[in-house]
Amino acid sequence: MQCQQCKQREATTHIQRVVNGQAEEFHLCAACARESGLINEFAAPPFFNLSDLFSGFLGSSLRQAPAALAPAQRCGFCGSTLHEITQSGRVGCAACYNTFREVLEPTLARIHGALEHAGKTPAADPAVHARKQKEQALAALREQIAQAVQSEDYEEAARLRDEIRRLEGTQEEGGNDHAA
Amino acid sequence: MPHDKTNQPPAGAPHEDDVVLSTRVRLARNLRDFPFPARLSAEGRQKVAAQVRAAAAAAEDAIGPLQWIDMARLPRVKAISMAERRVISAEFACQSPQSALLLRNDEALSIMLCEEDHLRIQALCPGLALSAAFALADAADTALGKHLAYAFDDHLGYLTQCPTNLGTAMRASVLLHLPALAALGRVARLSESISKLGLTIRGAFGEGSDAEGALFQLSNQVTLGITESQALENLQALTLQIAEQERRARADALKDPQWENKVWRAYGILKYARFLESGDALKLLSYVRMGAAGGLLPVSPAVVSTLMTALQPATLALSRAADDPATRDLARAEMIREALS
Numbered sequence: 252m253q254c255q256q257c258k259q260r261e262a263t264t265h266i267q268r269v270v271n272g273q274a275e276e277f278h279l280c281a282a283c284a285r286e287s288g289l290i291n292e293f294a295a296p297p298f299f300n301l302s303d304l305f306s307g308f309l310g311s312s313l314r315q316a317p318a319a320l321a322p323a324q325r326c327g328f329c330g331s332t333l334h335e336i337t338q339s340g341r342v343g344c345a346a347c348y349n350t351f352r353e354v355l356e357p358t359l360a361r362i363h364g365a366l367e368h369a370g371k372t373p374a375a376d377p378a379v380h381a382r383k384q385k386e387q388a389l390a391a392l393r394e395q396i397a398q399a400v401q402s403e404d405y406e407e408a409a410r411l412r413d414e415i416r417r418l419e420g421t422q423e424e425g426g427n428d429h430a431a
Numbered sequence: 432m433p434h435d436k437t438n439q440p441p442a443g444a445p446h447e448d449d450v451v452l453s454t455r456v457r458l459a460r461n462l463r464d465f466p467f468p469a470r471l472s473a474e475g476r477q478k479v480a481a482q483v484r485a486a487a488a489a490a491e492d493a494i495g496p497l498q499w500i501d502m503a504r505l506p507r508v509k510a511i512s513m514a515e516r517r518v519i520s521a522e523f524a525c526q527s528p529q530s531a532l533l534l535r536n537d538e539a540l541s542i543m544l545c546e547e548d549h550l551r552i553q554a555l556c557p558g559l560a561l562s563a564a565f566a567l568a569d570a571a572d573t574a575l576g577k578h579l580a581y582a583f584d585d586h587l588g589y590l591t592q593c594p595t596n597l598g599t600a601m602r603a604s605v606l607l608h609l610p611a612l613a614a615l616g617r618v619a620r621l622s623e624s625i626s627k628l629g630l631t632i633r634g635a636f637g638e639g640s641d642a643e644g645a646l647f648q649l650s651n652q653v654t655l656g657i658t659e660s661q662a663l664e665n666l667q668a669l670t671l672q673i674a675e676q677e678r679r680a681r682a683d684a685l686k687d688p689q690w691e692n693k694v695w696r697a698y699g700i701l702k703y704a705r706f707l708e709s710g711d712a713l714k715l716l717s718y719v720r721m722g723a724a725g726g727l728l729p730v731s732p733a734v735v736s737t738l739m740t741a742l743q744p745a746t747l748a749l750s751r752a753a754d755d756p757a758t759r760d761l762a763r764a765e766m767i768r769e770a771l772s
Contacts, residue, residue: 344465363653365655371599
């Protein structure tokens with residue numbers, strides 16, 4: 252099979268990717284694969300040229316982004332702007348993922364097809380454990396609120412809503428502490 | 432056919448090594464309190480290095496003693512040879528500004544500092560050994576994680592500089608020798624079942640007209656929303672399936688006098704040649720390896736696998752004190768003649 256990029260050499264790198272239900276196939280020779288950054292196995296595959304990917308994906312997310320997240324807004328920790336992240340395809344620091352979460356998440360969902368980590372968690376991080384518990388509590392409260400509304404128990408629903416607001420407030424503080 | 436499923440390799444021998452040369456598992460980790468490497472100052476790099484070095488010392492009981500290698504002081508040819516032996520990435524070997532490497536004596540465990548992420552923890556094992564390689568990398572990660580504040584998000588998992596790696600931030604890969612499937616043009620057709628499992632396959636060496644030496648790398652692509660063990664199971668299942676297909680294709684091929692001729696011809700050239708260029712040698716060794724694994728040639732596949740790495744330019748330059756390409760071609764031919772005689 253011929254390399255679809257240079258149309259000369261034999262394709263030795265074969266990748267098929269499904270994004271939003273649309274399958275795409277890529278057959279590249281080693282030279283074209285290397286040129287496009289595939290040689291670093293951790294890097295994005297060539298067709299996911301990250302700056303293109305991010306410009307494309309982030310571009311559409313940006314149009315729907317809240318005004319507070321202008322492309323010039325800087326991460327409070329490392330100083331990266333959304334524009335820089337889009338251009339380089341590299342995120343500046345861990346805090347960037349929080350700062351630009353609203354804009355990054357739709358893009359991440361498109362890359363990975365999922366937005367919920369399922370693997371290992373750091374062994375010795377009590378903060379993570381506390382956050383996980385909080386999250387589970389919030390999920391339970393949201394379920395209760397839906398039930399209360401359904402049974403027209405608005406008093407209970409209001410109480411639960413205040414409870415959720417209180418919990419969410421503490422989460423916000425916890426989530427930003429290393430960006431400060 | 433000599434490879435019998437019921438005939439398990441002796442304890443300690445690599446599994447499936449007629450087809451699988453080696454297994455590698457890499458975990459990317461970053462420190463929460465520092466910008467990722469691309470935005471990290473020289474001072475920041477030193478601080479990251481100091482923290483990781485201290486953590487490795489504190490974790491020595493769990494992960495064993497690791498050698499600290501300042502990459503700026505390591506001769507370039509040694510660094511490139513490490514990349515040829517798959518101990519570090521090619522990018523890391525050529526990286527500027529240079530960084531540091533933590534390395535276990537047997538080279539099975541290595542930790543690259545400030546490559547694309549603050550830490551790249553790597554385990555490398557011969558043959559098919561996904562569980563063993565993961566266990567090694569995972570244990571090192573857990574031990575270091577007790578002394579380091581990792582960048583981690585409940586939803587996004589381990590945070591990485593490149594968003595395509597976050598989640599488990601694990602890349603597991605196997606190096607496959609697929610001469611028969613490649614000759615039949617069937618590697619491309621495998622890609623469909625490969626992608627369904629969130630995996631990818633590519634030629635491991637060479638920029639020429641084909642995957643040099645018929646060596647391919649199969650690795651997991653998806654890292655978010657999947658557990659490490661699911662990703663490893665998918666990779667294991669597909670590796671076994673591909674290995675079985677390759678074995679069947681080899682058995683058919685070796686019944687064909689033309690194939691048999693290719694194998695013996697390659698063996699003859701390698702046994703007597705006086706000059707061998709690396710790409711050429713790799714191509715011929717691929718045939719010899721196939722003949723060796725098929726019991727056709729009086730050579731062990733393991734010897735051929737060793738030669739496939741030893742013939743690489745920097746590794747050869749070190750072992751045979753051969754600095755320029757012409758001397759290397761001479762030394763390469765000599766080394767292969769010695770190994771095959």
